[in-house]
Amino acid sequence: AKYVYDFTEGNKDLKDLLGGKGANLAEMTNLGLPVPPGFTITSQACRHYLAEGAVPDGLEAEVAEHLAALESAMGKKLGQADDPLLVSVRSGAKFSMPGMMETVLNIGLNDESVHGLAKQAGGNERFAWDSYRRLIQMFGKTVLGIDGDLFEHALESLKGSRQDTDLAAEELQALVETFKGIVRSETGKDFPSDPRDQMRLAVMAVFDSWNAPRAILYRRQERIPADLGTAVNIVAMVFGNLGEDSGTGVAFTRDPGSGRQGLYGDYLQNAQGEDVVAGIRNTIPLQELERIDKRSYDELLQIMEKLENHYRDLCDIEFTIERGKLWMLQTRVGKRTAAAAFCIATQLVDQGLISIDEAVTRITGDQLAQLMFPRFSSEGERRLLTKGMNASPGAAVGKVVFTSERAIELAGQGEDVILVRRETNPDDLSGMIAARGVLTSRGGKTSHAAVVARGMGKTCVCGAEELEVSTSSRSFTAPGGVTVNEGDVISIDGSTGEVFLGEVPVMDSAVVEYFEGAAPQDDLVRAVDRIMKHADEVRTLGVRANADNAEDSARARRFGAAGIGLCRTEHMFLGDRRQLVEDLVLASSEEERQSALDALEPLQKSDFIEIFQAMDGLPVTIRLIDPPLHEFLPDLVELSVKVAKGDASDKERALLVAVKRLHEQNPMLGLRGVRLGLVIPGLFAMQVRAIAEAAREVRGARPEIMIPLVAAVQELEAVREEAVGILAEVGVDALVGTMIETPRAALTAGQIAEAAQFFSFGTNDLTQMAWGFSRDDVEAAFFSRYLELGIFGVSPFETLDRDGVGRLVRIAAEEGRKARPDLKLGICGEHGGDPDSVHFCHEAGLDYVSCSPFRVPVARLEAARAAL
Ligand code: PEP
Ligand code: MG
Numbered sequence: 001a002k003y004v005y006d007f008t009e010g011n012k013d014l015k016d017l018l019g020g021k022g023a024n025l026a027e028m029t030n031l032g033l034p035v036p037p038g039f040t041i042t043s044q045a046c047r048h049y050l051a052e053g054a055v056p057d058g059l060e061a062e063v064a065e066h067l068a069a070l071e072s073a074m075g076k077k078l079g080q081a082d083d084p085l086l087v088s089v090r091s092g093a094k095f096s097m098p099g100m101m102e103t104v105l106n107i108g109l110n111d112e113s114v115h116g117l118a119k120q121a122g123g124n125e126r127f128a129w130d131s132y133r134r135l136i137q138m139f140g141k142t143v144l145g146i147d148g149d150l151f152e153h154a155l156e157s158l159k160g161s162r163q164d165t166d167l168a169a170e171e172l173q174a175l176v177e178t179f180k181g182i183v184r185s186e187t188g189k190d191f192p193s194d195p196r197d198q199m200r201l202a203v204m205a206v207f208d209s210w211n212a213p214r215a216i217l218y219r220r221q222e223r224i225p226a227d228l229g230t231a232v233n234i235v236a237m238v239f240g241n242l243g244e245d246s247g248t249g250v251a252f253t254r255d256p257g258s259g260r261q262g263l264y265g266d267y268l269q270n271a272q273g274e275d276v277v278a279g280i281r282n283t284i285p286l287q288e289l290e291r292i293d294k295r296s297y298d299e300l301l302q303i304m305e306k307l308e309n310h311y312r313d314l315c316d317i318e319f320t321i322e323r324g325k326l327w328m329l330q331t332r333v334g335k336r337t338a339a340a341a342f343c344i345a346t347q348l349v350d351q352g353l354i355s356i357d358e359a360v361t362r363i364t365g366d367q368l369a370q371l372m373f374p375r376f377s378s379e380g381e382r383r384l385l386t387k388g389m390n391a392s393p394g395a396a397v398g399k400v401v402f403t404s405e406r407a408i409e410l411a412g413q414g415e416d417v418i419l420v421r422r423e424t425n426p427d428d429l430s431g432m433i434a435a436r437g438v439l440t441s442r443g444g445k446t447s448h449a450a451v452v453a454r455g456m457g458k459t460c461v462c463g464a465e466e467l468e469v470s471t472s473s474r475s476f477t478a479p480g481g482v483t484v485n486e487g488d489v490i491s492i493d494g495s496t497g498e499v500f501l502g503e504v505p506v507m508d509s510a511v512v513e514y515f516e517g518a519a520p521q522d523d524l525v526r527a528v529d530r531i532m533k534h535a536d537e538v539r540t541l542g543v544r545a546n547a548d549n550a551e552d553s554a555r556a557r558r559f560g561a562a563g564i565g566l567c568r569t570e571h572m573f574l575g576d577r578r579q580l581v582e583d584l585v586l587a588s589s590e591e592e593r594q595s596a597l598d599a600l601e602p603l604q605k606s607d608f609i610e611i612f613q614a615m616d617g618l619p620v621t622i623r624l625i626d627p628p629l630h631e632f633l634p635d636l637v638e639l640s641v642k643v644a645k646g647d648a649s650d651k652e653r654a655l656l657v658a659v660k661r662l663h664e665q666n667p668m669l670g671l672r673g674v675r676l677g678l679v680i681p682g683l684f685a686m687q688v689r690a691i692a693e694a695a696r697e698v699r700g701a702r703p704e705i706m707i708p709l710v711a712a713v714q715e716l717e718a719v720r721e722e723a724v725g726i727l728a729e730v731g732v733d734a735l736v737g738t739m740i741e742t743p744r745a746a747l748t749a750g751q752i753a754e755a756a757q758f759f760s761f762g763t764n765d766l767t768q769m770a771w772g773f774s775r776d777d778v779e780a781a782f783f784s785r786y787l788e789l790g791i792f793g794v795s796p797f798e799t800l801d802r803d804g805v806g807r808l809v810r811i812a813a814e815e816g817r818k819a820r821p822d823l824k825l826g827i828c829g830e831h832g833g834d835p836d837s838v839h840f841c842h843e844a845g846l847d848y849v850s851c852s853p854f855r856v857p858v859a860r861l862e863a864a865r866a867a868l
Helices: 015-030 043-052 059-074 113-120 125-143 148-159 169-187 195-209 213-222 286-292 294-311 338-350 356-361 365-372 404-412 426-434 448-456 510-515 523-538 550-558 569-573 575-586 590-615 636-645 650-662 673-679 683-697 713-730 743-747 749-754 763-771 778-788 805-819 835-843 853-867
Strands: 004-006 038-041 087-093 103-107 230-236 247-254 261-269 315-322 325-333 383-387 389-392 395-401 417-421 437-440 459-462 468-470 475-478 482-485 489-493 498-501 542-546 564-568 619-623 702-707 735-740 758-761 824-827 848-851
Touching: 004 015, 004 059, 015 038, 015 043, 015 087, 015 230, 015 325, 038 059, 043 195, 043 230, 059 195, 059 230, 087 195, 103 125, 103 195, 113 125, 125 148, 125 169, 125 195, 148 169, 195 230, 247 286, 247 294, 247 338, 261 286, 286 294, 294 315, 294 325, 338 356, 338 365, 338 523, 356 523, 356 853, 365 510, 365 523, 365 835, 365 853, 389 448, 395 404, 395 437, 404 417, 404 426, 417 426, 426 448, 426 575, 437 448, 437 489, 448 459, 459 489, 510 523, 523 853, 542 550, 542 853, 550 590, 550 853, 564 569, 564 590, 564 848, 569 575, 569 590, 575 590, 575 650, 590 619, 590 683, 590 702, 636 650, 673 683, 673 702, 673 713, 683 702, 683 713, 702 713, 702 758, 713 735, 713 749, 735 743, 735 749, 735 805, 743 749, 743 763, 743 805, 749 758, 749 805, 758 805, 763 805, 805 824, 835 848, 835 853, 848 853
Parallel strands: 395 417, 417 437, 437 459, 542 564, 542 848, 564 619, 619 702, 702 735, 735 758, 758 824, 824 848
Antiparallel strands: 004 038, 038 230, 087 103, 087 230, 247 261, 247 315, 315 325, 383 498, 389 459, 395 489, 468 475, 475 482, 489 498
């Protein structure tokens, strides 16, 4: 293998091998820009080193060869006493990991060559000794693993209140001796004076820094694969610290915060390397360079324009000026905020640099989502209490309450409240609606609180396990013994999972106002408007919404949904109406059962009428009731205690017998969905009748009836027959289809399609059953460990597991369509609003995804990106 590439040999597309920095240095070199000469050791060499504990055979020879070429290009030799070549050794992985890995500058200096360097610099002794002390400091810290504070303290005590530029040559020379002493006492060895040793050790230190704890942590957070390794760049040194006609700076070709065009950057005179970012001295705005060094400034502007046109995107750069000569040290396509991403993409279209298609691919659904949530402004003080799971994004501030009743009461008085629960259950729905946000100490991202909150677009942090929530004492305690009582104000960030004590200021989203119908007012919203309009033109995947009331349905429509993909009817019986379902389930006689059904039917009908009206002719998929039974029954433990204490009425005692009879160890695998419909006669029939009659009353209504949790075509046939009969009786047309939520349904999809006009993949249950993971428990229980172990990179409840669950989806889609070519296919699990899962659905040939109303724009954008 070839392990070393000269800058003239690489290009920007070789990031896998040369890392981002090396690939872009090569690209700039080939563009004819002033890049100091150098070469790159590949990430493959690093991988070998990390796996084998030694550099690959042949690497040293290749490095020596490239070093010789570099030396002859520069006309000096590494570390040569009277006229030394110095080099930097810089890390550079495929994905940028800012500040995570190591760099060593000024390699090649020792007690002799420091004089040669002073001579090169026109007798500038100060500069030479400053460079030398920097080498020992950086090398000592990063290569030899010495505590950096030891060097810092020595420097600080020498400086006193002066700036580092005020230190005289003699002082710096003395500092070098001090630093060498630190190296000796910390490592028991002298600082290595052989330049080749310095270089070799520095390269290995950069390799090793790939596995530094902070780098590992960063990769995990950013989902960067752990096995890529880093490349190493060896670059001829140029000096920004040669005097006032030298300096170093960073710049962006436009504003990475807002996307506005113009010059953004900082410059520091007479400085080297990390001084700018480290904030050693105050930098000046890049514009002032024009006054200091007009020629370099003009050249820099030209180069920046050239880079933008070449990369067709915002670039960030690092540069150094050595005595009036500009050198480019780095460039890359720069990171930017979500708002800037939209603005820049459309600007580049206007400049003719990219097509509008490409502009759509330059923005992610996650970036759009970020713009849709109210945010905490970064100003002001924050006091972090704990961090839970970022279950439903947004920023919410309010007084802490521990019960739904209190939430409703305070909200009714115009207070903002945050509902804090150990976990929520359907009884908390009214409290969740009243609250600005929801915080739980238990449960994962598909726990009740999380799913319902996302559905409502309500901020939610769940599974904040460090919190001890005590509903009875109306308080919770956070780590460090902080106690928060009812009425105290907290701020929760559903995008990060952070929980703060006190009020953090919040900003509203103009993008949501736009989706709600407001005309675009500013550049950002105009950019969003253009991108979204084009996205809708190019996407082939439909987007529907999960909604079960008129308000959510109306919002879904405004946000661009082409229909309702999942109306969960059991959600219509939460709150006050829960009792009616309980009565039905516990009914002990035919009359009781019928009277419970009679009470439910008109409520259902009026709900459906409202939804049909809100959707105004768009299809509405209504799922027949699928309640995990325990959610609709009185609590077994509570009731048992009451009976045991002798406090229970006769009715309650009878109730306990019934609840015990129906109690399930595994409610999510129990009497749910179609099973309930087959066990309780009249239940599904009542719902179908309510749907049909509602549809008859709303012009253009397009109901689609969906049967949940089917595993066998026989289940579906029984229900379907009854439904079709009722539809005919009422005289209404509706598709009848099924959810595919069990692995067996997916595997027998060919049979099931005979009885279903459409499939909608319920990937929440399908994931639960394919993995055997309880969707209510496992995320909080052990997913963090699984993520750590790399068993998966992201929860399969969040992003569809293509290999397993995805395979079931593909099998079902294929066999279903074989049996019924016009079978309509959709997905309505939480994955319907997840960017990666949307791409999967496009690839698998589904007709639409269905997601919560607030995710609809995200899904529209991602569907377009998938199509491009
Ligand atoms: C599903 O299982 O994916 C689904 C949409 O149904 P629910 O979440 O209501 O079980
Ligand atoms: Mg389900």
